[in-house]
Amino acid sequence: MEEHLRQLIRSIPDFPKEGILFRDITTLLKDAEGFRMAVEAMIAPYKDKKIDKIVCVEARGFLFGGAMGYLMGCGVVPVRKPGKLPYDTEKQAYTLEYGTASVEIHKDALKPGEHVLIVDDLLATGGTAKATAELVERLGGEILSIVFLVELLGLEGRKLLDKYDVFSVITYE
Amino acid sequence: MEEHLRQLIRSIPDFPKEGILFRDITTLLKDAEGFRMAVEAMIAPYKDKKIDKIVCVEARGFLFGGAMGYLMGCGVVPVRKPGKLPYDTEKQAYTLEYGTASVEIHKDALKPGEHVLIVDDLLATGGTAKATAELVERLGGEILSIVFLVELLGLEGRKLLDKYDVFSVITYE
Numbered sequence: 443m444e445e446h447l448r449q450l451i452r453s454i455p456d457f458p459k460e461g462i463l464f465r466d467i468t469t470l471l472k473d474a475e476g477f478r479m480a481v482e483a484m485i486a487p488y489k490d491k492k493i494d495k496i497v498c499v500e501a502r503g504f505l506f507g508g509a510m511g512y513l514m515g516c517g518v519v520p521v522r523k524p525g526k527l528p529y530d531t532e533k534q535a536y537t538l539e540y541g542t543a544s545v546e547i548h549k550d551a552l553k554p555g556e557h558v559l560i561v562d563d564l565l566a567t568g569g570t571a572k573a574t575a576e577l578v579e580r581l582g583g584e585i586l587s588i589v590f591l592v593e594l595l596g597l598e599g600r601k602l603l604d605k606y607d608v609f610s611v612i613t614y615e
Numbered sequence: 616m617e618e619h620l621r622q623l624i625r626s627i628p629d630f631p632k633e634g635i636l637f638r639d640i641t642t643l644l645k646d647a648e649g650f651r652m653a654v655e656a657m658i659a660p661y662k663d664k665k666i667d668k669i670v671c672v673e674a675r676g677f678l679f680g681g682a683m684g685y686l687m688g689c690g691v692v693p694v695r696k697p698g699k700l701p702y703d704t705e706k707q708a709y710t711l712e713y714g715t716a717s718v719e720i721h722k723d724a725l726k727p728g729e730h731v732l733i734v735d736d737l738l739a740t741g742g743t744a745k746a747t748a749e750l751v752e753r754l755g756g757e758i759l760s761i762v763f764l765v766e767l768l769g770l771e772g773r774k775l776l777d778k779y780d781v782f783s784v785i786t787y788e
Contacts, residue, residue, distance in 0.1 A: 457701040464701045468721055472668065472690035481685050495645065504677035505693065509685040512654050517645035518678060526674075528630040528637045548641055 443479060448612050450476040451592070465592055465614065467563055471505065481509045483611040484561070484589050488514070491586060494556040495519050499545070499574055500526070503562035506591060510561060519551040521574050534576045536569040545570060547577040554582030565590040565610055568599030575606060616652060621785050623649040624765070638765055638787065640736055644678065654682045656784040657734070657762050661687070664759060667729040668692050672718070672747055673699070676735035679764060683734060692724040694747050707749050709742040718743060720750040727755030738763040738783055741772030748779060 450470035457464040470476045484506060497519045498507025504520060511518035524533065524544050531546040552558065558578050562571060571588050578585055585606055593599070593610035600608050623643035630637040643649045657679060670692045671680025677693060684691035697706060697717050704719040725731065731751050735744060744761050751758055758779055766772070766783035773781050 452702065454701045458698075466701045468693060468700065468702070468724065471684075472692055472724055474667075474684070474688050474690045477684060477691055478688065481681075494647075498678075501674040501677055501695070501699075502693070504674060505671075505681035505691060508654075508678040508681035511644075511647070511650060512682040512686065515647050515651065517647045518650055519645050520641060520675070520678065522674070525631075527641065528627045528639045529625065529641070551641065551645060 443483065444612050447476060447480055447483070447591075451612070465564065465594070467502065467591065470591075477509075480591055480611065481506060481513065484591060484609075485510050485514055487609055488559060488586065492557055493559055493586065495552055495558050495583070497521055497547070497551075497558050497560045497574060497578055497583070499560070499562040499570055502564070506563060507561045510559070510589075516559075519547065521545050521547050521577065532577050532580050534573040534580075536573040538569065543570075545573050545577065547574075547581065549581065552578065552581040552583040556583050558583040558585050560585060560588040561590075562588075563591050565593040565599040565603075565608070566597045568597075568602035571599065572602050575603070616656065617785055620649060620653055620656070620764075624785070638737065638767070640675070640764065643764075650682075653764055653784065654679060654686065657764060657782075658683050658687055660782055661732060661759065665730055666732055666759065668725055668731050668756070670694055670720070670724075670731050670733045670747060670751055670756070672733070672735040672743055675737070679736060680734045683732070683762075689732075692720065694718050694720050694750065705750050705753050707746040707753075709746040711742065716743075718746050718750065720747075720754065722754065725751065725754040725756040729756050731756040731758050733758060733761040734763075735761075736764050738766040738772040738776075738781070739770045741770075741775035744772070745775050748776070
């Protein structure tokens with residue numbers, strides 16, 4: 443199954459800049475059967491767990507987070523770039539290759555003790571996921587796992603997330 | 616049902632700027648039952664139709680597009696802001712209150728003749744939806760309907776979209 447999904451992903455050299463081999467999931471998304479399999483693989487480990495909220499990261503994480511929330515009967519919480527969420531937010535910065543970026547969550551997005559899956563499409567360096575996890579913890583959420591469709595092993599994002607359970611469906615060296 | 620969903624939406628004055636009453640759907644998204652009802656209401660008119668692709672608009676449209684694509688057994692196609700899609704794209708500009716913006720779609724996202732639902736969270740002036748519809752048509756897609764969770768009637772977005780069937784679940788004057 444992982445191999446079938448991997449073949450639906452297109453690799454694009456030098457995007458967004460020279461030397462980067464971009465894993466383009468849009469070719470998987472547009473394949474109805476591939477998208478269904480991907481979503482089901484992402485929720486499979488949590489079928490018997492009590493999950494209250496899917497916290498998903500802008501923007502591609504929303505495509506999976508929405509489907510997973512519906513399927514699992516959970517509420518869905520968007521984590522967004524600064525200035526996009528209209529109510530009171532918590533904000534967390536993280537480091538990029540050059541400089542920093544931030545993500546935000548609504549302060550009332552979670553109740554203390556709620557069980558959370560964090561969802562995004564891709565684990566690269568893990569910076570966004572770690573910042574998201576810190577936001578969830580600041581609101582008192584309990585992180586059961588951080589779930590990705592694709593993991594780029596070479597960037598060692600798992601190391602940055604070593605406090606957490608991390609699950610990915612498709613890995614690349 | 617519309618009334619129940621409307622009560623889950625929070626209204627925030629003066630966001631993103633003074634004089635605008637922002638309809639915040641995050642309070643609906645985080646309510647598992649409300650999110651489920653919203654997604655089911657958005658697909659209800661199309662249950663017996665042949666739909667090949669859900670084309671959804673960055674970013675909040677992805678939350679609904681992913682769930683709808685899964686439920687309807689369709690492929691999902693993201694329409695994004697410029698520079699986000701890695702492969703060859705078609706681009707369409709649209710007018711904002713001040714200036715213009717653009718959206719893009721991958722050139723190979725649709726096959727000619729495919730049946731498409733366009734999905735976004737909110738119909739305001741309709742500019743983004745119209746630009747998205749033009750992209751879909753340029754690729755040869757047939758637009759069955761443009762579907763929104765929320766419609767702001769006062770902004771008359773439907774007029775701009777009068778070539779198309781438009782469906783919204785919740786309306787505000």
